[in-house]
Amino acid sequence: MRNTDLPRIAAAAFAPVVWGSTYVVTTELLPVGHPLFAGLLRALPAGLIAVALTRTLPRGAWWARAAALGVLNIGMFFPFLFVAAERLPGGVAATLAAAQPLVVASLAVGVLKESPSAWRFAWGVVGLVGVGLVVLGPAAGFDLVGVLAGLAGAATMALGVTLTKKWGRPAGVGPTAFAGWQLTAGGVFLLPVTFLFEGPPPAIGPQALIGYLWLGGVGGLLAYVLWFRAVTTLPVTSVSMLGLLSPMSAALLGVVVLGQTLDPVQLTGFALALAAIVAGQRPAPVLVEGALR
Template sequence: MCWTHRSRRPTLDDVKTRIALAAFAPVVWGSTYVVTTELLPAGHPLFAGLLRALPAGLIALAITRTLPTGAWWARAAALGVLNIGLFFPFLFIAAERLPGGVAATLGAAQPLVVALLAVGLLKESPSAWRFAWGVVGVVGVGLVVLGPAAGFDVIGVLAGLGGAATMALGVTLTKKWGRPANVGPTAFAGWQLTAGGLFLAPVTFLFEGPPPAIDLAAAIGYLWLGGVGGLLAYVLWFRAITTLPVTSVSMLGLLSPMSAALLGVVVLGQTLDALQLTGFALALAAIVAGQRPAPVLAKGALQ
């Protein structure tokens, strides 16, 4: 296990703290579905992504006053486009065109993609353990959030799969390249949020035209998505990726649809039946198992 930006080997308590802080990000991201459908103006997914990224990125840069140097200009741009610039539109398009459950289940495939990319890009050994638990996680999420009325709009499905693929690649490359020495997680997140926001700006106005009217409810929604779900969540998320195993961090992403389901119960008055509760237990088991090392197998077996 590789740890960066620390002078000593982290203790078990250090690891638990980092996992808990990393888990905050997907829990908050689970609110995206409720906020998008209940507070934001419909038909402007790109604008929602732009407001979530660019202001937060510029605030981070103003706080840290740290810019990329050398090869990191290109790397920050690439990571910003993958993790933010492409992922945000895919996320909001899926949230608008699909029931939240369908969008969440498609997004839950991300750990499986990360597990495969880690073999090719990070030269990690194939992990049957993590891949199997990734499948269990997708099944669990599907049981929780998919219902008989689930719709499968083609554009929405493609957006959901595209979001899972682009963020999986972005997460894996973030782990591969690490974080520059003497650059903190706030500056690192700021680079990516700004790069993603700058990528989104012309695309947004080209495809969606002028910004929509923003009432008080929409303003609250954008502030939540940009401040808590954007700047704060991504600082913790990118810090986790550079200091924890990438496949473990990606499994935490399953918390997002679980959080969305719980918000549906609390905010929208939805209920969970026995099958959904079973799925909840499976997803939580997959998340916990994903944070643990694979068991020692017989020599020559996949680990």
């Protein structure tokens, strides 16, 4: 990690911190039983706004690439995320999502042709254990559909992030336009799926309106602009480790908003997860990495 990377890492970290609010917003503000509609409103309006502001459209092969990335990172990921958030306690959903760095580290070997890194895998496991200690309690429930949705969400976004790194960003295209393409493509994918499986949209009261605006504006457009800029300019395995900040943020919001408390085991988990995040931003020590390979 170079000192010049610190501002980009800090900006990228904003995205998962904001995404951590998804669990609270979903359970406290949004209508129950409409995960696809929540994903649709998080993606399509934000994407169209970004495209309108930048006035930049894909060219050539980037029409297909933007569509594929949009479906993986947005169109498929959002429904899985909201289904997991609705059917599982936030802690269980967050722990499943924390498996993403391990999936990215595996895909980096096969898709990006990177050398296997025991350092990344080891810290990925530490991060997963840390998150589990923070958010899993004795009363955690394991709904099968919710668990499968959580695992599928981690896998689809991991593949999307890896392909984003592989293809990069077209020359002359800024991160806002790039994020706009993907949000729009994901929203277009979700549009018929939402009405097919959920029917008419739910009534949107003042609370739900605030929730959708937060998820679409801050958690959608702003967060994804920063996230995709980081993915295309920083090591993908390092960026994926920042995703552990999402369940950490969710746990802290539980303390601040819902009046929950953290016991010594959870505080230990916090320390482990933070250590994994910091270590994930640094290159593996040459001697250690060489010995572990």
